Amino acid sequence: MSAMTGQIVNLFAAILLLIAFAMLSQRRILSLINLFALQGLALVGSTLTVAFATGQKHLLYSAAITFVLKVIVLPYILHRLIRRLNVKWDIETLINIPTMMLVGIGLVVFAFNLALPISHFSSSVARGTLGIALACVLLSFLMMITRSKAVPQVIGFLAMENGLFFAATSATYGMPMVVELGIALDVLVGMVILGVFMFQIREQFDSLDIHHLEKLKED
Amino acid sequence: MNIEGILAQLTEMLLALVAAPLLMGWVNMCRAWLQNRRAPPLWQPFFLLHKLFLKEPVIAHNAGPIFRTAPYVVFGCMLLACAIIPTISTNLPLAPAADAIALVGLFGLARLFISLAAMDIGTSFGSLGARREMLVGFLAEPALLMVLFTISLIASSTSLATIVSHLSGSEFTILPSLAFAGVAFTMVSLAENARVPIDNPATHLELTMIHEALILEYSGRHLALIEWAAALKLFAYSCAGLALFFPWGVAAASDHVALLFALPVLLGKLAIGGFLLALIETVSAKMRIFRAPEFLATAFLLGVLALLVHLLLGA
Numbered sequence: 001m002s003a004m005t006g007q008i009v010n011l012f013a014a015i016l017l018l019i020a021f022a023m024l025s026q027r028r029i030l031s032l033i034n035l036f037a038l039q040g041l042a043l044v045g046s047t048l049t050v051a052f053a054t055g056q057k058h059l060l061y062s063a064a065i066t067f068v069l070k071v072i073v074l075p076y077i078l079h080r081l082i083r084r085l086n087v088k089w090d091i092e093t094l095i096n097i098p099t100m101m102l103v104g105i106g107l108v109v110f111a112f113n114l115a116l117p118i119s120h121f122s123s124s125v126a127r128g129t130l131g132i133a134l135a136c137v138l139l140s141f142l143m144m145i146t147r148s149k150a151v152p153q154v155i156g157f158l159a160m161e162n163g164l165f166f167a168a169t170s171a172t173y174g175m176p177m178v179v180e181l182g183i184a185l186d187v188l189v190g191m192v193i194l195g196v197f198m199f200q201i202r203e204q205f206d207s208l209d210i211h212h213l214e215k216l217k218e219d
Numbered sequence: 220m221n222i223e224g225i226l227a228q229l230t231e232m233l234l235a236l237v238a239a240p241l242l243m244g245w246v247n248m249c250r251a252w253l254q255n256r257r258a259p260p261l262w263q264p265f266f267l268l269h270k271l272f273l274k275e276p277v278i279a280h281n282a283g284p285i286f287r288t289a290p291y292v293v294f295g296c297m298l299l300a301c302a303i304i305p306t307i308s309t310n311l312p313l314a315p316a317a318d319a320i321a322l323v324g325l326f327g328l329a330r331l332f333i334s335l336a337a338m339d340i341g342t343s344f345g346s347l348g349a350r351r352e353m354l355v356g357f358l359a360e361p362a363l364l365m366v367l368f369t370i371s372l373i374a375s376s377t378s379l380a381t382i383v384s385h386l387s388g389s390e391f392t393i394l395p396s397l398a399f400a401g402v403a404f405t406m407v408s409l410a411e412n413a414r415v416p417i418d419n420p421a422t423h424l425e426l427t428m429i430h431e432a433l434i435l436e437y438s439g440r441h442l443a444l445i446e447w448a449a450a451l452k453l454f455a456y457s458c459a460g461l462a463l464f465f466p467w468g469v470a471a472a473s474d475h476v477a478l479l480f481a482l483p484v485l486l487g488k489l490a491i492g493g494f495l496l497a498l499i500e501t502v503s504a505k506m507r508i509f510r511a512p513e514f515l516a517t518a519f520l521l522g523v524l525a526l527l528v529h530l531l532l533g534a
Binding site for chain 1: 392393394395396398399402512513516517520521523524527528530531532
């Protein structure tokens with residue numbers, strides 16, 4: 001375990017944070033999906049780095065699962081979904097991106113402060129990255145809150161899982177294999193169900209804007 | 220202060236004066252190639268400067284003293300900025316005169332004078348350009364300061380020469396905060412040098428121009444000085460970026476052999492940087508002026524993130 005490994009993991013953590021912010025400010029749905037795939041790739045990189053540095057076999061498997069699921073399968077499903085839903089070139093009107101960015105910075109400061117005492121207990125090489133993982137999760141939350149269309153919300157949900165996974169690998173060298181497989185399956189099944197759900201929303205309301213769901217009965 | 224330092228300082232200033240128009244010409248050349256046009260020669264900016272210096276300046280009747288002095292002030296600011304940024308050697312007698320924060324102040328002073336001069340003449344284009352320039356400037360400055368704060372924290376000094384010798388001297392480390400700061404610095408440089416996402420340097424279309432609107436009333440040697448100063452500003456920003464983020468090859472205080480290699484290394488880095496600038500300009504479209512705050516807010520955000528990441532990861 002050299003200092004270099006820690007630096008590489010830190011770099012990947014920084015890239016994850018950068019992509020989380022890019023997703024927060026991205027208007028186009030298509031670019032959002034590509035950013036999500038890129039985030040998955042950064043995650044694979046950091047997992048592989050930790051795996052080779054610590055010699056933990058199961059991290060290699062989880063890196064492989066992450067690669068297949070988050071870089072290939074999920075983006076492919078999402079691409080197909082937006083093509084079939086015909087929202088490929090949709091641009092969402094986001095109000096006031098600078099303000100959202102400032103809120104995001106506030107969240108990052110909060111997450112860093114929150115993670116600081118916890119990371120003192122961790123003996124892992126990249127314990128400083130716990131704060132970044134937490135920040136990624138909170139930023140994905142923020143993205144889910146501020147988006148009004150269904151597809152970006154789903155991507156926010158998936159990005160949140162990325163953040164959690166990163167926290168698990170960097171702070172504790174990964175979860176047990178059973179848990180990891182379960183989560184991977186959950187995400188996949190969740191994606192399929194949400195996809196069906198989106199078709200239902202569009203059939204009911206002729207749009208993917210989830211503000212239509214706020215009314216419980218028809219007037 | 221010794222004779223070597225003075226020599227290095229003079230070489231650097233001369234280099235800046237010669238290389239800045241060449242860099243401008245190189246960027247224009249690359250852009251022409253990328254757009255499938257025939258490129259103007261590399262020394263085209265020199266022809267332009269020569270032509271402008273020979274012409275008689277025409278000055279409006281109601282021009283005040285600020286209008287006449289502004290070109291000299293702007294040119295002086297940019298030359299001083301080029302002089303304190305360590306490009307080939309860190310042994311610079313002028314470097315203690317201004318640190319990284321004063322460098323931002325120098326750019327601010329030049330911006331103030333050129334905006335005042337544009338408003339001085341009283342045309343609507345001038346004041347329009349001045350207002351836009353100030354809008355971009357006041358958004359870009361905090362972002363630039365954040366980047367410089369981050370790097371100063373890493374090197375625990377605000378002196379540019381110390382920062383560069385610290386960064387190039389220590390063994391190779393990956394600093395994520397520098398990656399953030401580098402992206403933010405690139406965005407700020409694009410905005411400050413009136414480059415494509417914010418302003419188009421080749422346009423005279425009244426609705427979109429910023430930099431060109433400011434200097435519309437200038438002619439003759441005044442215009443030449445301003446054009447030269449613009450080239451120097453691009454050179455200063457490129458050199459600052461190279462010195463802060465790719466500091467390899469800058470000669471240390473008493474290293475004579477490195478000094479010989481410093482110049483080709485710098486020129487090579489500048490050539491690559493200029494090509495990348497032309498590439499960015501070719502593949503991206505100019506933003507609406509009201510999107511500029513968003514662009515620069517993103518740069519500021521990245522600067523703040525760099526600071527936070529440095530404080531959290533200690534790297």
